[in-house]
Amino acid sequence: MKRLFLILAVTVMLVNGLPAAHADLAVFTDGRVLRVKDARLVGDKIHLVLIGGGLLEISALRIDRVVDDEVDHSQPPRAFDGNCAASWKEIRLPDAIPYADLIEDAARRADLDPRLLAALVRAESNFDPAAVSRVGAGGLCQLMPSAATDHKVHDVFDPAENLRGGATHLRLLLDRFESLPLALAAYNAGAATVDRYGDVPPYRETQGFLRRILGEFCGTIENSVFGSIIFLPEQWNDTAVVVGPEQPGLGSFGL
Secondary structure (H helix, E strand, O other), X not given: XXXXXXXXXXXXXXXXXXXXXXXXXXXXXXXXXXXXXXXXEEOOEEEEEEOOOOEEEEEHHHEEEEEEOOEOOOOOOXXXXXXXXXXXXXXOOXXXXXXXXHHHHHHHHOOOOHHHHHHHHHHHHOXXXXXEOOOOOEOOOOEOHHHHHHOOOOOOOOHHHHHHHHHHHHHHHHHHHOXXXXXXXXXXXXXXXXXXHOOOOOEHHHHHHHXXXXXXXXXXXXXXXXXXXXXXHHHXXXXXXXXXXXXXXXXXXXX
């Protein structure tokens, strides 16, 4: 009997000590958040598979974002530096960047730095205008149906329309949160999750999203969308730093 009790006690301790299995968070446009087992777009509805069983069909227009709520418990959430100015700068993107002209035009209209928008597009779709997620986010900026409707984007697979909608959406989030990291977190995980934490949510997906974009836009990420041009915050206004094997030091030139 003692042996059986010990086995049961250890089992309970092990189960209770394990972190809960991660799931999807369906973030509604009205600020509600629902933890679900799965979420998928079917027609004009998003099917939410409930953790306790059952299926909920929701108009896709009611969902802001769906994000994986997995948290990396092996390390604390990263504190993101948002010192990079996100506003428009008269800077020409490298010709190698797909849709560079359209990105620059959409960025200018939304008062965004074109390099920020280019980094977001790479993180969202890797410049694939036909990209579609399982929950219906589509196009270069991976606009959800609700955001596409809000910004009057009639064809999310049209690069110019999609970029206009994505840039406008990011600008609205920047104006709301007055912080580049928080705006990007809301773009990825929904505004309600940022409101809930008062900071960048600890989700692995969101943390990785910010690392990729801020690493390219503000820092020194390998294989940057900007090639060998590495933009540093202190030289953000007018110059870029070039680092290459033939150049051991740092040099700058006007863009």
